[in-house]
C-alpha cells in the first residue's frame with residue numbers, strides 16, 4: 001500500500017470542519033483590521049530563503065526541500081534538434097563542430113535553477129512587495145493561509161508539510177510602517193483572534209532583538225563570551241559562535257543551556273531608539289489590556305527579525321508549545337535588493353491552532369437540515385425538490401429511489417439529518433410532502449411552497 005510520506009498527513013472530514021471554522025474566523029478578524037489576502041507560489045528560487053531567512057538558520061542550513069530544476073528543454077532534446085538542423089542544411093560535421101560546442105555550453109548554463117519549497121511565507125510576500133512595487137500603495141496589510149515545508153523530525157504538532165496563517169504590515173516608513181502603533185495593533189489583533197477562537201490560556205512572550213546596528217556590538221560581545229566556552233558546546237553552536245553567534249540562542253541541546261544562560265542578552269545592547277520603540281509597544285499593549293511577559297532569550301529562529309520579536313505559547317500543546325511567532329523585519333526588503341520597507345508580521349501554526357481548540361469537529365459541522373428520500377421512480381422529482389430547498393440555503397442530502405423506505409431512514413439518521421422528506425407518487429400529485437422530524441418523530445404534511453420555512457423552523 002502506498003502511504004502518505006512521513007511527516008505529511010491527510011486532513012479528513014469531519015476534522016476539516018475545524019480547519020474551515022478556524023479559517024472563517026481568521027478571515028473575519030483580518031477583515032476587521034483591514035487586511036487583504038495575498039497568495040504567493042509554494043516554491044521560489046532558493047536564493048530568496050538563503051538571503052531572506054539566513055544561511056546559518058536551522059531552516060536554511062538543514063530543513064529545506066531544495067532541488068535543481070531542469071532547464072526549459074533537456075540536453076537530449078537539444079542534441080536531437082541540432083542533428084535535424086544539420087541534416088536539413090546538409091553540412092558536414094567539421095563545418096559546424098564549433099557551433100555545436102557553443103550550443104551545448106549554452107544549454108549547460110541555462111539549466112539547473114535551484115528551487116525550494118517555501119519553508120515560510122514572509123520572504124515570498126516581501127519578494128512580491130518588491131516585484132510589484134507595492135510600496136506605491138503606502139502601507140500594505142496582507143495575509144496568507146497555506147502550506148509550508150520543512151524537513152524537521154516529525155512528532156506531535158510538528159510536520160514536514162504544515163500550514164501557516166500569517167499577516168504582514170509593510171510599506172515605506174513615510175506610511176507609518178515603523179510605528180510602534182503597528183506592532184501593538186498586530187499583537188492586539190492576535191489576542192483578539194485567540195479570544196474569538198476561545199483559546200484562553202495563551203501567553204505572549206515579548207522581546208526586542210534590536211536593529212542591525214545594535215546587533216553589531218551584541219554579536220561582538222557574544223563572540224567574546226563564547227570564545228572560552230564554545231568548545232564545551234554542541235557542534236552547531238561551535239559553528240554558530242563563529243559565523244552567527246545570535247543563533248546560539250536557538251540551541252535546544254540540554255547540556256548547552258547552562259552555558260547559554262550565562263551569555264549576555266540583547267536587551268543590554270539596545271540603542272536609545274530601539275529601547276524607546278520597545279517601551280512604546282508595551283505602553284500601548286498595557287493601555288488596550290493585552291497581557292504579556294518579557295523574555296530576553298527570545299530571538300526567533302530567522303535572521304530577518306529586528307526590534308520587536310514575539311511568540312504566543314499555549315500550555316495544552318506540550319513540547320511544541322509555540323502556537324505562533326513573529327516580529328519586525330525592517331531590513332528584509334533591502335536585504336532582498338528592494339527599497340527600504342520596514343515591516344512586521346507573524347505566522348500562526350494552523351495545525352497547532354486547531355489542536356488547541358475547545359470545539360470539536362462534530363460541534364462545528366453543519367449537518368444536513370433535511371434528507372430527501374425518493375420513492376420508486378421519483379429520482380427526478382426528488383432532485384427538483386432538493387434543488388429548490390438548496391436555493392433557500394438549506395443543507396440537503398439527496399437519497400436514491402432504489403432505496404426502500406427503511407434504508408432511507410437509516411441513511412438519513414446516519415447523515416445526522418434533522419428531517420426526512422418523503423417524495424412518492426401521491427405526494428407529487430398532491431404537491432404536498434410528508435416531513436418527519438427525526439428526533440421528535442413528529443410527522444406532518446407540508447405544501448411545497450412552505451417546506452423551506454418549516455424545515456428552518458419558522
Ligand code: AMP
Pocket residue numbers: 120150152157158159160161162163164301322323324325326347348349350351352
Ligand atoms: P516560524 O515560521 O518558525 O516562526 O513558526 C511559526 C509557527 O509555525 C510556530 O509557532 C508553529 O506554530 C508553526 N510551525 C513551525 N514549524 C512547524 C512544523 N514543522 N509543524 C507544525 N507547525 C510548525
